[in-house]
Amino acid sequence: MKCTRCRAKAEVQLRAHNAGFCRPCYLFYFRRQVERAIAGERMFTPGERLLVAVSGGKDSLALWDVLADLGYDTTGLYLGLGIGAYSEQSHTKVAQFAQRRGLALRVVAFEEEAAGLAVPAVAAATRRPPCSACGTMKRHHFDAAAIDGGFDVLVTGHNLDDEAARLMGNVLRWQKDHLARQRPVLLPTHPRFVRKVKPLYLVSEYETAVYAFMRGIDYIVDECPNAAGAAQLLYKDVLNRLEVASPGTKLAFVKEFLRTGQPAFAQTEREAPRDCEGCGMPSYGPLCAYCRLVREVQSKASAGASALA
Amino acid sequence: MKCTRCRAKAEVQLRAHNAGFCRPCYLFYFRRQVERAIAGERMFTPGERLLVAVSGGKDSLALWDVLADLGYDTTGLYLGLGIGAYSEQSHTKVAQFAQRRGLALRVVAFEEEAAGLAVPAVAAATRRPPCSACGTMKRHHFDAAAIDGGFDVLVTGHNLDDEAARLMGNVLRWQKDHLARQRPVLLPTHPRFVRKVKPLYLVSEYETAVYAFMRGIDYIVDECPNAAGAAQLLYKDVLNRLEVASPGTKLAFVKEFLRTGQPAFAQTEREAPRDCEGCGMPSYGPLCAYCRLVREVQSKASAGASALA
Numbered sequence: 102m103k104c105t106r107c108r109a110k111a112e113v114q115l116r117a118h119n120a121g122f123c124r125p126c127y128l129f130y131f132r133r134q135v136e137r138a139i140a141g142e143r144m145f146t147p148g149e150r151l152l153v154a155v156s157g158g159k160d161s162l163a164l165w166d167v168l169a170d171l172g173y174d175t176t177g178l179y180l181g182l183g184i185g186a187y188s189e190q191s192h193t194k195v196a197q198f199a200q201r202r203g204l205a206l207r208v209v210a211f212e213e214e215a216a217g218l219a220v221p222a223v224a225a226a227t228r229r230p231p232c233s234a235c236g237t238m239k240r241h242h243f244d245a246a247a248i249d250g251g252f253d254v255l256v257t258g259h260n261l262d263d264e265a266a267r268l269m270g271n272v273l274r275w276q277k278d279h280l281a282r283q284r285p286v287l288l289p290t291h292p293r294f295v296r297k298v299k300p301l302y303l304v305s306e307y308e309t310a311v312y313a314f315m316r317g318i319d320y321i322v323d324e325c326p327n328a329a330g331a332a333q334l335l336y337k338d339v340l341n342r343l344e345v346a347s348p349g350t351k352l353a354f355v356k357e358f359l360r361t362g363q364p365a366f367a368q369t370e371r372e373a374p375r376d377c378e379g380c381g382m383p384s385y386g387p388l389c390a391y392c393r394l395v396r397e398v399q400s401k402a403s404a405g406a407s408a409l410a
Numbered sequence: 411m412k413c414t415r416c417r418a419k420a421e422v423q424l425r426a427h428n429a430g431f432c433r434p435c436y437l438f439y440f441r442r443q444v445e446r447a448i449a450g451e452r453m454f455t456p457g458e459r460l461l462v463a464v465s466g467g468k469d470s471l472a473l474w475d476v477l478a479d480l481g482y483d484t485t486g487l488y489l490g491l492g493i494g495a496y497s498e499q500s501h502t503k504v505a506q507f508a509q510r511r512g513l514a515l516r517v518v519a520f521e522e523e524a525a526g527l528a529v530p531a532v533a534a535a536t537r538r539p540p541c542s543a544c545g546t547m548k549r550h551h552f553d554a555a556a557i558d559g560g561f562d563v564l565v566t567g568h569n570l571d572d573e574a575a576r577l578m579g580n581v582l583r584w585q586k587d588h589l590a591r592q593r594p595v596l597l598p599t600h601p602r603f604v605r606k607v608k609p610l611y612l613v614s615e616y617e618t619a620v621y622a623f624m625r626g627i628d629y630i631v632d633e634c635p636n637a638a639g640a641a642q643l644l645y646k647d648v649l650n651r652l653e654v655a656s657p658g659t660k661l662a663f664v665k666e667f668l669r670t671g672q673p674a675f676a677q678t679e680r681e682a683p684r685d686c687e688g689c690g691m692p693s694y695g696p697l698c699a700y701c702r703l704v705r706e707v708q709s710k711a712s713a714g715a716s717a718l719a
Contacts, residue, residue, distance in 0.1 A: 272581050273652065273659060275666035277674070335655050339648045343582065346644050350582060357584035365586070365674035 106130070113311050116348035124315055131312045135167045135300050142286045144298040149253035151175045152295075154243055155198075155206075157191030157321040159313040161258035162198055164301055166316055168256070169204055175256075178246050180239055181210030183219025184231075184325060191321045198318065207250065209242050217398050220327070226401045227394060231327040234394060241391035244382055247295040259299040262306040265351040266336035268358055281366040284359065290373045291383035303352065306337075415439070422620050425657035433624055440621045444476045444609050451595050453607040458562035460484045461604075463552055464507075464515075466500030466630040468622040470567035471507055473610055475625055477565070478513055484565075487555050489548055490519030492528025493634065500630045507627065516559065518551050526707050529636070535710045536703060540636040543703060550700035553691055556604040568608040571615040574660040575645035577667055590675040593668065599682045600692035612661065615646075 102111040104123040111121030122130050138144065145151060153168060155161040155177045168175050179195045182188050192208070199206040212219040217226060223238070224231040247255040264283070271279040285302040289295055301309060313320055328334060343350045377384035379392030388396070411420040413432040420430030431439050447453065454460060462477060464470040464486045477484050488504045491497050501517070508515035521528040526535060532547070533540040556564040573592070580588040594611040598604055610618060622629055637643060652659045686693035688701030697705070 272671075273663050275663075275669075275671040277670055332656070335652065339651060342648060343644065347641070354582050354584075360584075361586055362581075362584040 115308065117305065117344070117352050118349075127311065128315060131163075131304070131308060132167050132170065134304050134308075135164070136171065138285065138300045138303055139298075142298070144286055144300060145173070145254045145256075145296070147173060149174070150251065151254050151256050152178050152207075152243075152247045152250060152252040153256045154178050154180075154258070155195050156180075156258070157194040158258070159318065159320045159322075160260050160263075160301060160306070160309045162194070162318050162320050163309045163313045163316070164256065164258045165198070165204065166202070166318060167312075168300075169202060175204060176250070176252070177204060177206040178243070179206060179208045180242050181208060181212070182235060182238075183210065183212045184221060184327065187321075187323060187326055190323075194319055194321050198320075207246060209246060211238060211242075215395065215399070217402055218395065223394065223398055224327075226398045229394075232331055235327070237390045237394050241380075241382065241389065243297075244294060245380070248293045248382075252295055254296045254298055256298055256300065258301055258309075260301045260304055260306050260309055261351055261355060262337050262340070263333075264299070264302050264355050265340050266333045268355060269336040269340060270332060277366050280363065283363070291375075293376075293382050294374075303356065305351065424617065426614065426653070426661050427658075436620065437624060440472075440613070440617060441476050441479065443613050443617075444473070445480065447594065447609045447612055448607075451607070453595055453609060454482070454563045454565075454605070456482060458483070459560065460563050460565050461487050461516075461552075461556045461559060461561040462565045463487050463489075463567070464504050465489075465567070466503040467567070468627065468629045468631075469569050469572075469610060469615070469618045471503070471627050471629050472618045472622045472625070473565065473567045474507070474513070475511070475627060476621075477609070478511060484513060485559070485561070486513060486515040487552065488515060488517045489551050490517060490521070491544060491548075492519070492521045493530060493636065496630075496632060496635055499632075503628055503630050507629075516555060518555060520547060520551075524704065524708070526711055527704065532703065532707055533636075535707045538703075541640055544636070546699045546703050550689075550691065550698065552606075553603060554689070557602045557691075561604055563605045563607055565607055565609065567610055567618075569610045569613055569615050569618055570660055570664060571646050571649070572642075573608070573611050573664050574649050575642045577664060578645040578649060579641060586675050589672065592672070600684075602685075602691050603683075612665065614660065 102114055102121040103109065104111045104126050105120040106126040106129070107123060109123040109126075112124050113127050114121045151168065151173055153161065153165045153175050155165055157179070165175060165177060177195065177199055179192060181192060196206065198204075217223070218238070220231055220235045220238070223229070223234045227234060243255055268283060271283060285299045287297040324334075340351055340354075374383035374385050376382075377387075377389035377392055379388050379396075382389055382391070384390075411423055411430040412418065413420045413435050414429040415435040415438070416432060418432040418435075421433050422436050423430045460477065460482055462470065462474045462484050464474055466488070474484060474486060486504065486508055488501060490501060505515065507513075526532070527547070529540055529544045529547070532538070532543045536543060552564055577592060580592060594608045596606040633643075649660055649663075683692035683694050685691075686696075686698035686701055688697050688705075691698055691700070693699075
């Protein structure tokens with residue numbers, strides 16, 4: 102196969118796009134896909150300060166790499182979830198990437214916020230699935246770090262496979278409120294929210310992996326140990342089967358949803374949040390989900406302490 | 411496991427319903443599922459004349475069996491598609507079922523309507539996928555037989571797996587007009603349409619297979635030879651994987667769609683059809699899809715004849 106752009110020998114084939122690229126043209130193509138998403142969805146402008154959520158995986162590091170190359174004002178945000186060796190390795194990958202590229206990085210370690218707040222400890226204390234507890238905590242710290250650091254935009258590395266899997270889950274249960282909010286750009290609904298954007302939402306997992314490989318980005322390959330068996334992985338697997346049978350399925354599923362499907366659900370968006378009485382961040386009840394979680398952990402801890410006393 | 415209804419030893423386990431049944435209670439359960447769908451969706455009343463589309467497969471014969479037992483006024487309609495041994499065997503199964511049960515059966519053989527109208531011949535002449543040509547022809551003959559025979563309702567054996575697979579296909583491409591019309595009851599939009607209903611829409615393929623087995627119904631087990639590789643089978647397979655991981659997925663997907671998802675698309679229904687200039691049946695253009703197909707076959711045939719002359 103020849104490169105769709107320059108007719109040299111192609112190194113990557115993208116069946117969903119009916120295209121192939123040599124290495125230089127692939128890097129050009131990938132960056133242009135990101136630029137197009139940013140411009141097409143009016144995600145942000147060069148003057149704005151971007152906080153890029155980085156996990157140490159290929160998607161977020163590839164995204165940070167592109168954004169830095171494009172000259173955007175970026176700062177990385179790494180959340181230390183406290184999931185043993187997985188967290189240690191991912192922290193190392195992120196720190197090395199930032200150092201080599203001379204990029205600013207902020208780190209928030211859950212277990213340093215308060216005792217017992219590492220994800221496994223929270224999951225155990227509250228008997229919640231780890232992914233549920235982790236999601237609540239991540240959302241809080243993303244939002245808090247963005248507003249406290251004076252950033253204009255929070256940027257995440259969600260790719261096409263993530264978005265298609267999430268859409269599949271929302272559609273299988275017809276969760277109207279989730280369908281109404283699944284967008285590549287979420288505008289703030291509260292003074293302490295910043296704009297949230299996903300510049301990789303039309304770029305597949307395979308495409309970011311190829312980009313990261315070609316750019317020599319050293320990322321953590323392992324999935325989070327808690328993710329095994331998670332519904333998202335099953336949805337991704339199922340979508341990959343559909344994609345093999347009919348290339349372009351994932352792209353059409355997400356793009357047509359945004360163009361045709363979602364407008365039907367737009368009216369079901371939930372009301373604007375108020376201020377959490379605990380932390381002041383946006384909340385849909387008196388206490389935000391994060392503060393409720395932290396208090397649950399702390400009440401279990403003090404109950405345990407008095408039982409021991 | 412014990413029978414959910416009578417505590418005897420269960421012979422069937424239905425994970426989606428978190429239930430199990432002995433043989434007598436399963437037959438009771440299955441009939442009641444059909445009765446509930448008929449009553450809940452106001453499909454038809456005992457005084458109405460039902461035309462039941464029967465293919466010789468388990469679903470349509472199980473449905474006919476239940477409707478006859480419930481005392482409804484039913485006539486079977488078998489369409490002879492002209493697909494070799496598959497059609498011969500399925501015709502035999504239907505004819506034997508009707509004879510043993512003393513039920514009225516109408517038969518329309520495509521190849522007897524006009525030369526060259528067996529499905530394989532039509533597919534070859536028009537270079538269409540066989541399932542596409544077959545679908546157009548079946549819809550025409552279902553509608554025509556129902557109105558010409560003075561029936562009130564056309565009843566089809568589409569089951570939960572059929573509906574979930576169709577919904578998956580419609581959702582993957584966000585086909586709004588298809589989503590707007592995918593219902594267990596379609597009211598007529600033209601004087602030559604009758605009401606169309608699917609009393610098995612919440613009953614799984616497995617459930618109808620068990621019912622047919624317990625009732626000793628002799629049905630054709632083979633899939634249509636043209637169906638291999640069809641997208642519907644892939645969607646069914648994928649949905650079965652999701653069902654195994656989370657029993658009840660298919661039921662929730664279809665039920666929640668009808669309750670929550672579909673109202674969002676209701677406004678996109680297409681305009682009422684007019685009269686086809688060829689056959690007088692409802693049509694969305696000057697000629698209906700069936701008449702266009704037949705004319706294409708006939709023009710190819712006469713072109714072939716003049717080439718030979």
